[in-house]
Amino acid sequence: MGVTCVSQMPVAEGKSVQQTVELLTRKLEMLGAEKQGTFCVDCETYHTAASTLGSQGQAGKLMYVMHNSEYPLSCFALFENGPWLIADTNFDVLMVKLKGFFQSAKASKIETRGTRYQYCDFLVKVGTVTMGPSARGISVEVEYGPCVVASDCWSLLLEFLQSFLGSHTPGAPAVFGNRHDAVYGPADTMIQYMELFNKIRKQQQVPVAGIR
Amino acid sequence: MSGVRAVRISIESACEKQVQEVGLDGTETYLQPLSMSQNLARLAQRIDFSQGSGSEEEEAAGAEGDAQDWAGAGSSADQDDEEGLVKFQPSLWPWDSVRNNLRSALTEMCVLYDVLSIVRDKKFMTLDPVSQDALPPKQNPQTLQLISKKKSLAGAAQILLKGAERLTKSVTENQENKLQRDFNSELLRLRQHWKLRKVGDKILGDLSYRSAGSLFPHHGTFEVIKNTDIDLDKKIPEDYCPLDVQIPSDLEGSAYIKVSIQKQAPDIGDLGTVNLFKRPLPKSKPGSPHWQTKLEAAQNVLLCKEIFAQLSREAVQIKSQIPHIVVKNQIISQPFPSLQLLISLCHSSNDKKSQKSATEKPSPEDHLYVLEHNLHLLIREFHKQTLSSIVMPHPASAPFGHKRMRLSGPQAFDKNEINSLQSSEGLLEKIIKQAKHIFLRSRTAATIDSLASRIEDPQIQAHWSNINDVYESSVKVLITSQGYEQICKSIQLQLNIGVEQIRVVHRDGRVITLSHQEQELQDFLLSQMSQHQV
Numbered sequence: 122m123g124v125t126c127v128s129q130m131p132v133a134e135g136k137s138v139q140q141t142v143e144l145l146t147r148k149l150e151m152l153g154a155e156k157q158g159t160f161c162v163d164c165e166t167y168h169t170a171a172s173t174l175g176s177q178g179q180a181g182k183l184m185y186v187m188h189n190s191e192y193p194l195s196c197f198a199l200f201e202n203g204p205w206l207i208a209d210t211n212f213d214v215l216m217v218k219l220k221g222f223f224q225s226a227k228a229s230k231i232e233t234r235g236t237r238y239q240y241c242d243f244l245v246k247v248g249t250v251t252m253g254p255s256a257r258g259i260s261v262e263v264e265y266g267p268c269v270v271a272s273d274c275w276s277l278l279l280e281f282l283q284s285f286l287g288s289h290t291p292g293a294p295a296v297f298g299n300r301h302d303a304v305y306g307p308a309d310t311m312i313q314y315m316e317l318f319n320k321i322r323k324q325q326q327v328p329v330a331g332i333r
Numbered sequence: 334m335s336g337v338r339a340v341r342i343s344i345e346s347a348c349e350k351q352v353q354e355v356g357l358d359g360t361e362t363y364l365q366p367l368s369m370s371q372n373l374a375r376l377a378q379r380i381d382f383s384q385g386s387g388s389e390e391e392e393a394a395g396a397e398g399d400a401q402d403w404a405g406a407g408s409s410a411d412q413d414d415e416e417g418l419v420k421f422q423p424s425l426w427p428w429d430s431v432r433n434n435l436r437s438a439l440t441e442m443c444v445l446y447d448v449l450s451i452v453r454d455k456k457f458m459t460l461d462p463v464s465q466d467a468l469p470p471k472q473n474p475q476t477l478q479l480i481s482k483k484k485s486l487a488g489a490a491q492i493l494l495k496g497a498e499r500l501t502k503s504v505t506e507n508q509e510n511k512l513q514r515d516f517n518s519e520l521l522r523l524r525q526h527w528k529l530r531k532v533g534d535k536i537l538g539d540l541s542y543r544s545a546g547s548l549f550p551h552h553g554t555f556e557v558i559k560n561t562d563i564d565l566d567k568k569i570p571e572d573y574c575p576l577d578v579q580i581p582s583d584l585e586g587s588a589y590i591k592v593s594i595q596k597q598a599p600d601i602g603d604l605g606t607v608n609l610f611k612r613p614l615p616k617s618k619p620g621s622p623h624w625q626t627k628l629e630a631a632q633n634v635l636l637c638k639e640i641f642a643q644l645s646r647e648a649v650q651i652k653s654q655i656p657h658i659v660v661k662n663q664i665i666s667q668p669f670p671s672l673q674l675l676i677s678l679c680h681s682s683n684d685k686k687s688q689k690s691a692t693e694k695p696s697p698e699d700h701l702y703v704l705e706h707n708l709h710l711l712i713r714e715f716h717k718q719t720l721s722s723i724v725m726p727h728p729a730s731a732p733f734g735h736k737r738m739r740l741s742g743p744q745a746f747d748k749n750e751i752n753s754l755q756s757s758e759g760l761l762e763k764i765i766k767q768a769k770h771i772f773l774r775s776r777t778a779a780t781i782d783s784l785a786s787r788i789e790d791p792q793i794q795a796h797w798s799n800i801n802d803v804y805e806s807s808v809k810v811l812i813t814s815q816g817y818e819q820i821c822k823s824i825q826l827q828l829n830i831g832v833e834q835i836r837v838v839h840r841d842g843r844v845i846t847l848s849h850q851e852q853e854l855q856d857f858l859l860s861q862m863s864q865h866q867v
Contacts, residue, residue, distance in 0.1 A: 122747065192745040194738075209742020211730070307745040 123244075123266035124274050124305045126282065127313035128291035129320065130247075130259040138249055138256040145247050145261070146236060148285045154240035160248065161190045162260075163232035164318050167216065167223040184223060185318075186216060187311050197311040205308045228253075231318045233260045242266045243281060250321050258321045260314070261286065269304050271297040374427035382434040516559055516575040519622070523576060527628060529557065538578070540632045542639070546716035549639040555580045555628065578624045584631040586682035590640055592704040592764070594772055595673045634680060640712050640760070641678040647761040657761070664761070668769045669849055676764070704767060707803070711760055766832045767803050773849055774806050774830050780854050781810065784862075790814060791865045793858065806830045810858070812865045821867050 133141045150156075169181040187197045196212040199205040206212075216223060235248030244264040250257045263282055268274035275293060282290045295316065296309045350363035367375065452458045520536070523529065529538045541553025556579040641662070648657035648664050657666040663677040718724070723736040731739045737754050740746075746754075778795070785793045794811040801807070812824040827838040835847040835854060847853045 122745070191747050193748065194742045194751065195745045196742070197745075207743050207745050209739075211742075 122269065122305070122307055123242075123264050124268050124271050124278065125262060125264040125310045125313070126278050126291070126294055127260060127262045127310065127317055128282070128286075128289075128294075129317055130261050130286065130289055132259065138259060141259055142235065142247055142249055145259070145285070146238075149238050149240070149245055149247070152240060152285060154238035154243075154245060157237045157239045159190075159234065160237045160246045161188075161232060161234045162248070162314055163188050163230065164315065166226045166229045168226060170222050170224050185315050186213070187314065189307070189311065189314075192307055195307070197308060199308075199311060199315055201315075205312065207308060229322065231257075231322065233314075235260075245285075250318070252322070258324070260317055262310070262314075264310075270302060271305050272302055377431050378427050380431065380434075382438070519574060519576040520557065522622070523557065523578075523624065526625065538628075540580070540584075540628055541635060542632075542716055545713075546718070546720040547639060548719065549635070549642065551635060551638070553581070553584075553632075553635055555631070574622055574624065576622075576624060578627055580627060580631040584634045586634065586680060587630050588634040588637040588678060588680035590637050590705050590708055591675075591677045591679050592701045592708070592768070593675050594701065594768060595675060596671065636709065636712065637678055637680070640708050641676075643712065643715075643759075644676060644708075644761050644764070647759040651759060651761065666761075666765060668765050668772070672772065674765060674768050701768070701771065703771065704764060707767060708760070708764060711763060715760070769832050769849075770804050770806070770830065773833070773835070776851055777808070777828065777830055777835065777854060780851055781808075781858070784855065784858055788862065791862055793862065804832050812862050814865070814867050817867050821865070824861055824865050826861065 130141065130145065132138055133144065136144075164185050164187045167184040167186065169184070182203070183201055185199045185201075187199065189195070189197070194209055196208050196210050197205065198208065198212065208215075216225075229252070231250065231252045233248035233250045235246060238245040238247070242265060244262075244266060246260075246262040246264075248260045248262075250260050263278060265274050265278055265281075268277075275297060279290065294313050296312055348366070350366060352361050353364045354362040356362065448458070452460055520529075523538075527538050527540065528544070529536055531537075536557040538555045538557060539553055540555055541547065541549065541551060543549075543553070558577050558579055560575050560577045641664075644664055645659045648659050648666070651657075653666075655667045657664055659665075662680070663675055666674050666676075668674050724734065727733060727736070727739065735754055738751075741751055741754070778797075781793060781795045785795070791812050791814050794813065796809045796811070798807045798809070807830065808828045810826040810828060811818075811822070812826075813821060823840070825840045829836040829838070833849055835849075837845045837847060837857065839845070845857070847857060
């Protein structure tokens with residue numbers, strides 16, 4: 122598990138999502154990366170049930186349950202700004218049992234699928250974010266395997282991102298800001314994905330207008 | 334309790350008067366109780382003068398009774414008469430019988446006194462002792478003694494005979510019990526080595542490896558039976574054992590796994606020839622009873638069957654470039670082209686039929702004993718894995734498996750880490766790799782030796798390292814000239830013999846990988862030798 126940066130690639134002008142993805146992958150292949158199969162990250166949303174709110178009157182919290190094919194035997198559960206949990210795959214079954222407390226919002230299931238490229242110590246994953254049948258955006262994840270401390274390798278990651286993303290290079294992710302010298306873990310990657318998915322969900326109307 | 338006053342208890346006798354008559358109007362007329370004098374008269378009438386006075390002096394009373402018998406006979410007769418008269422005439426004076434008895438007693442006493450006084454005078458009456466018989470002659474005491482001794486000896490003999498009878502009975506019982514007890518002590522010995530349990534009235538045992546972690550479905554139960562065909566009269570044979578074990582019929586005999594490498598491919602028609610080599614039974618330890626050897630042999634058969642079943646299962650399931658052939662009791666695979674690896678299960682039962690058919694003698698070079706031993710070790714390792722401490726104990730909610738695999742979910746292991754945990758190689762693959770390595774190593778050694786014997790100048794030396802791995806060995810090859818070994822050390826090659834390749838590390842740092850081809854190695858070594866210069 123190395124330091125990972127998850128960012129969104131905006132769809133190129135006048136092109137569809139698929140074509141942009143193809144552009145990116147071609148760039149990567151020209152760079153010398155080798156294809157190593159596919160990946161998938163998905164996310165389900167749960168509301169805390171109204172019955173547990175009681176007299177406090179606060180809005181129900183949202184909980185996200187995510188899976189990552191990179192960690193095939195794990196399941197991640199996150200609250201928006203709160204605690205997170207890494208469990209094994211029996212957690213999904215547990216959520217079924219906790220129907221009384223957490224109600225799933227089935228409509229907001231979001232996932233990203235794509236190909237996985239290995240370029241020496243870098244692992245690049247370019248995926249299409251889909252919500253239901255429609256493609257909503259492009260996610261790009263770059264992992265630098267050898268390093269686990271974010272502050273040490275951020276500059277290297279940035280340089281690498283610039284080499285193939287060009288002008289669309291993102292800034293430092295928010296997770297880095299909190300704990301610069303702490304060890305980076307898989308949960309931080311999932312937090313980044315969660316933020317990305319939320320951003321894309323809010324952009325709901327924009328792609329419809331953008332694609333002509 | 335001391336403060337409490339004593340309770341007064343009054344006692345009243347129930348002196349109810351006897352009813353004499355009940356009148357017509359219900360009034361009862363009571364008998365008057367006897368007055369004191371009347372009571373005394375009644376009691377006096379009841380005195381029996383023929384009996385003696387006092388219960389302690391019974392003998393005296395008996396003697397008195399005897400002495401007074403003749404005296405009392407008359408008085409009792411009188412008494413009877415008197416009593417009859419009394420019954421008949423109740424108005425008679427109640428003290429009459431007492432007076433009469435006393436009067437007769439007085440009369441007798443007077444007579445006795447008179448007689449004694451006359452006898453004392455010795456004038457008219459004398460006391461004369463009764464004459465006795467003369468003493469018997471002197472022999473009689475001896476005969477008496479003899480007779481008495483005989484009797485006493487007979488008595489003693491009787492006691493001794495009784496005792497002897499008891500002893501013989503107990504000895505015979507002991508002998509019978511000895512066999513019984515021997516069975517139990519033998520059973521105890523058996524129990525120290527094998528697991529036994531009692532089912533109904535049968536004693537069953539378990540000789541499978543299931544408790545050691547095996548997953549083979551064979552039941553492996555044997556039965557313990559009592560050896561009752563023993564004749565107590567005849568002499569008990571030396572190796573008699575009161576216990577006998579009955580093993581399942583398919584585990585009889587002895588078995589072993591034979592691994593061999595053959596250069597030429599056999600004909601297709603030869604496939605499936607079942608080879609039953611009658612290997613001599615392994616010598617058992619001299620002290621172990623026959624059931625131990627029997628059970629150990631059966632357990633060995635079971636283990637060989639398990640190994641072969643595992644290998645054949647893998648041979649069928651695992652996909653490889655050249656498929657493995659499983660025929661009857663042989664598995665044939667090709668690790669290298671033109672090389673065949675044969676793994677066969679040789680099971681010879683103790684039937685007479687198979688003894689006749691066993692003709693071939695196994696050639697010693699045929700067997701690869703190291704691989705056979707490794708097979709046994711591998712299957713035992715597999716057994717241990719199912720029971721190892723990294724598997725048990727496990728949380729109730731977790732699946733049964735490796736401890737780190739359970740943690741792989743919560744600790745978000747990625748694919749590399751998960752793969753490193755799972756050993757994906759089966760028994761067959763491991764054995765094939767080991768066989769390949771052994772073959773490659775022996776061929777490398779043969780190549781170097783042939784070169785060394787063929788070429789005299791320069792000389793080739795090979796130093797094999799003692800510590801090897803199952804998959805890797807190494808040898809250091811030096812090319813020198815005779816007499817100049819210390820001076821020219823220019824060509825030193827380190828050969829690492831792996832499973833399929835030979836990696837050569839030259840002294841000047843070059844690393845060359847050679848394939849398994851014999852010719853490649855030979856050519857390379859020849860080239861090195863030709864480059865050698867003093």
